[in-house]
Amino acid sequence: MIDSVLVANRGEIAVRVVRTCWELGIRSIAAHSSVDAESAAVRLADDSIQLGPGPAKESYLNIPAVIEAARARGAEAIHPGYGFLSENADFAEVCEDEGFVFIGPPASVMARLGDKSSARAIMSDAGLPLLPGSRDPIGSAEEAFALAGEIGYPLIVKAVAGGGGRGMRVVRSDAEFPRAWAETRANAQAVFGDGRLYVERYLESARHVEIQVLADKHGNVVHLGARDCSLQRRHQKLVEESPAPELPAELLAEMGEAAVRGAKAAGYVGAGTFEFLVDGHGGFYFMEVNCRLQVEHPVTEMVTGLDLVREQIRIASGEPLGFAQEDVRVSGVAIECRINAEDPSRNFAPAPGLLAECDLPAGPFTRVDTHAFRGYRVPPLYDSLLAKVIVWAPDRPAAIARMRRALAEIRLSGPGLATTRDFLSDILDHPRFREATHDTTLIEQLPEAVPPAA
Numbered sequence: 001m002i003d004s005v006l007v008a009n010r011g012e013i014a015v016r017v018v019r020t021c022w023e024l025g026i027r028s029i030a031a032h033s034s035v036d037a038e039s040a041a042v043r044l045a046d047d048s049i050q051l052g053p054g055p056a057k058e059s060y061l062n063i064p065a066v067i068e069a070a071r072a073r074g075a076e077a078i079h080p081g082y083g084f085l086s087e088n089a090d091f092a093e094v095c096e097d098e099g100f101v102f103i104g105p106p107a108s109v110m111a112r113l114g115d116k117s118s119a120r121a122i123m124s125d126a127g128l129p130l131l132p133g134s135r136d137p138i139g140s141a142e143e144a145f146a147l148a149g150e151i152g153y154p155l156i157v158k159a160v161a162g163g164g165g166r167g168m169r170v171v172r173s174d175a176e177f178p179r180a181w182a183e184t185r186a187n188a189q190a191v192f193g194d195g196r197l198y199v200e201r202y203l204e205s206a207r208h209v210e211i212q213v214l215a216d217k218h219g220n221v222v223h224l225g226a227r228d229c230s231l232q233r234r235h236q237k238l239v240e241e242s243p244a245p246e247l248p249a250e251l252l253a254e255m256g257e258a259a260v261r262g263a264k265a266a267g268y269v270g271a272g273t274f275e276f277l278v279d280g281h282g283g284f285y286f287m288e289v290n291c292r293l294q295v296e297h298p299v300t301e302m303v304t305g306l307d308l309v310r311e312q313i314r315i316a317s318g319e320p321l322g323f324a325q326e327d328v329r330v331s332g333v334a335i336e337c338r339i340n341a342e343d344p345s346r347n348f349a350p351a352p353g354l355l356a357e358c359d360l361p362a363g364p365f366t367r368v369d370t371h372a373f374r375g376y377r378v379p380p381l382y383d384s385l386l387a388k389v390i391v392w393a394p395d396r397p398a399a400i401a402r403m404r405r406a407l408a409e410i411r412l413s414g415p416g417l418a419t420t421r422d423f424l425s426d427i428l429d430h431p432r433f434r435e436a437t438h439d440t441t442l443i444e445q446l447p448e449a450v451p452p453a454a
Helices: 011-024 040-044 063-072 089-097 107-114 116-125 141-151 177-192 249-266 297-304 308-316 396-409 421-429
Strands: 004-007 027-033 047-052 077-079 155-163 166-171 197-201 207-215 221-233 236-242 270-278 284-290 333-340 357-359 366-370 385-393 411-413
Touching: 004 011, 004 063, 011 027, 011 040, 011 308, 011 366, 011 385, 027 040, 027 063, 047 063, 063 089, 077 308, 089 107, 107 116, 107 249, 116 155, 116 197, 116 249, 116 284, 141 155, 141 177, 141 197, 155 177, 166 177, 177 197, 207 249, 207 308, 221 249, 221 297, 236 297, 236 421, 249 270, 249 284, 270 308, 297 308, 297 333, 297 366, 297 385, 333 396, 333 421, 385 396, 396 421
Parallel strands: 004 027, 004 077, 027 047
Antiparallel strands: 155 166, 155 197, 207 221, 207 270, 221 236, 236 333, 270 284, 333 385, 357 411, 366 385
């Protein structure tokens, strides 16, 4: 087993990794920016080291600084969390070259799956269904425009190197296409350093369902059921649940088998997530693979009883999975709500500030993953996630009731601060959510999610 881990991340995911390291008897080192010197992760870890100043490019995204921090503290392995360098194949390769265990898939696998065009080709060859579109990157706007006419509108233009809801644009007509193509290409080049694009059919009304997989270095692959992540704004998830409600068991089993087949075809190792769109007719279509731990991983943990960070570390240590597919049992229903420092009344604009009040929920089958505490100043430099509230119950109505109770207990306030708590509570009361007839368009259709008139 690995004996020491540098946690190259911040916020609640850094705390999450540190806690599992503590339980496994592994020395944890919190790598942090100057802004996060007094953070919860730093306080809980066995050791800490500063990477650089506040801006992420000079700290959490600074590969030489992370490597030097791991070397200075004698870390055996590096856990990237999610975001930042977690899906950076170059970083994974540097870790391998420098003799550190990267807790994630091999760099070569990450590179193939991080390239959306390459990932589509691998999954197509493995028999996973894809939406109509280009299998390879499109060379020119003229070629793309011609293909758009064949596919039909609406369609979506996507960056080959995109991810996390970034680098995509929905197009609904010939008139919109040239500008959308040019702007998406420029944005992809600026953000990802890669301007390659592809296009595919856009489903106006679809469920976003993902399958969690675990794969060890000995060829064993299992899936841990499905998560529904359809409640999103601007392709960013707000509410997740497991299992995906009101979908036939046969469909979910077929999706699980497809994800396992795709993981084996790609030579995947570690914890990963296969993302699919499910249409209203029972069809499902591969979107992408997330080569890291997902923000919403706790709902899978709550219904399976597995610690996914522990499984990541065991796999990275070379140990085989301790269970087979037939041993995986999904019990009850888990829901997660993301509490962000954002103002829904201002189109979810970031609203950082000082946490003068910080009371978080507790009670039966209620879990809170957070790095927040009273007196903590939420910085404007990073992602706005403050806490994840996760509940479990034997059935979905009870889980919704428990989550509503948990949200009602939250008290997060201070100068300049706003959160998504009340908005999330309203979402849980929405008839379409309660009836599990919601899809990826629900939040965008709500008045609260529309920018106020100028």
